Amino acid sequence: MDADAIIIGAGACGLMCAVQAGYLGKKIILLEKSDKPGAKILISGGGRCNYTNLFASDEQFISNNKHFTKSAFTQWTVDDTVSFFETYGIAGKEKTLGQLFPDGKNAKDVVAVFTEICADFGQRIICDTEVTNIEHLEDGFSVKYTKDGNVKVLKVPKLVIATGGLPIPKMGATDFALRFARKHKLNIIETAPALVPLTITGKDEEWYTQLSGNSVFCEVSNDEISFEENILFTHWGLSGPAILQISSYWRRGEEINIDLLPRQHIVDLIEVERKENGKLLLSTFLNRIYPKKFTEALSKFLPIDKQVASLTKAELESIDKTIHFFKVKPAGDKGYDKAEVMRGGIDTNSISSKTLECKQIPGLFFGGECVDVTGWLGGYNFQWAWASGFVIAQNL
Incomplete structure (x- = not known):
């Protein structure tokens, strides 16, 4: 399969990244552990999906580097999120404290926006996969995964890890990103359940x-x-x-x-x-x-x-x-069963704030919840997911 990049994790960040890469003519393969993309999006807000917050800025995020999100939020703003979803038929309705929900629609409609655009661009979403090994090559990455009992290997020049954090294991959450980071000697900011x-x-x-x-x-x-x-x-x-x-x-x-x-x-x-x-x-x-x-x-x-x-x-x-x-x-x-997000994660000192590329491993990008960026309750974490997905796509 010929592709410009593999994205591991078809959650909010991974889906946005695949869509934005599609706009730029880049071919993407998404590998998703769950049986469907956007599993956590689907349960957010009780299925209603509080997909952003009108007041979102770097001020509502917890990180060892409080300035890390500024570049991403400049590149992809709340207005960009609102316009993006409006373009695909989802108008926002403000609830309390700037929380924006789909007006007359729900989380399924939000996920459908991404899956339909991915289909239009020919981006492949392969669910029920288990990534078992990643090798960093001179000219890219080799990703080994299993599906339906079969072992497959893909080679691509760029790799995105957007596998989320530890909350809600029953939804397929794993420590994949953290294990990968530790294996490659990247620093991890201590993790804990948040919004819990x-x-x-x-x-x-x-x-x-x-x-x-x-x-x-x-x-x-x-x-x-x-x-x-x-x-x-x-x-x-x-x-x-x-x-x-x-x-x-x-x-x-x-x-x-x-x-x-x-x-x-x-x-x-x-x-x-x-x-x-x-x-x-x-x-x-x-x-x-x-x-x-x-x-x-x-x-x-x-x-x-x-x-x-x-x-x-x-x-x-x-x-x-x-x-x-x-x-x-x-x-x-x-605990993580009831937490909405994870605090801590991959140290932002290991990641370029402008591109979200790993400084130690060129061609590798981290986005979304696995990074040491934790937003407040009320759509802030989705805004980070959309913004980080967009930024990564521009640099694949």
């Missing part, structure tokens, strides 16, 4: 379990960053958008702070109530702000059966501390 629910164990576990299913709008923060969105109590700890966001910055053993009323001051609201209706029970007051079950759970920390007028200064201070400085020390996270 956090677990609570020990003496506090029962308190969180009783609140399972309750959601509260909060500001969740640590020493580095803060996020204002909902948190969700579960029978094993905490989830919800704000928790998933902070999880990418959390390290085991650290505390996080939860402000349970981020845009108002609880004591100021109580003082107003004391003047207008001092006989009001604190529980009734709190029920106006929180679900009843959450108010009942707060009885562990607060005198919710007292009238607001009779609250002492010490009690008001306790209320202030509980509501605005609720400290949580997670035991851990739910």
Whole structure:
């Protein structure tokens, strides 16, 4: 099979790379471990696919090199993503915080855009393959893979590794890229689950379990960053958008702070109530702000059966501390099975930010999640996948 490059991994980055290479007249072979391309795209956003974020910039990404994504995001912008999908019949509909979803369509339609363009260009997508060996030759690469029990070898001048990260093993995620990088003495930034629910164990576990299913709008923060969105109590700890966001910055053993009323001051609201209706029970007051079950759970920390007028200064201070400085020390996270992305990955110092070509191995490119680039929740990681796929295609 005559091709200009092999792309290992037909996910978001690999598919975009194949399509963009097709525009440039380059022939591509995609080798995909799963039984269909775009497996992770298909489950994203519950099948609705939050395919970019209108506010995406290098500021919303975690990497040892915070400037690494700037070049890629200059070469392929959010406007480019929006225009690309609009050209193929997918208009964006903004949800919260700049999140863009297909209007009236879904993840299957997003994947179909890529597979149809690949078919038009004659780009070959070979699924159910297992790459077993890669050799770096003087004039390119030799890729050995198995399909249907048969061993095949392809030789190409350029190679792209876009096999993703470790999250969701049942969707075919593997450590292929990381193993390849280690074998070739490339540095790996320590990996961990990111955008992942956090677990609570020990003496506090029962308190969180009783609140399972309750959601509260909060500001969740640590020493580095803060996020204002909902948190969700579960029978094993905490989830919800704000928790998933902070999880990418959390390290085991650290505390996080939860402000349970981020845009108002609880004591100021109580003082107003004391003047207008001092006989009001604190529980009734709190029920106006929180679900009843959450108010009942707060009885562990607060005198919710007292009238607001009779609250002492010490009690008001306790209320202030509980509501605005609720400290949580997670035991851990739910792991790669529940994580949306991987933090860490192949060190960006090994990769050109302008071309995404490996500095130590000319002709080899890394893109997408296997690189030490981790975006926030809300379409940011897709924007990195599209941008890195585009950049690589320009340099094949």
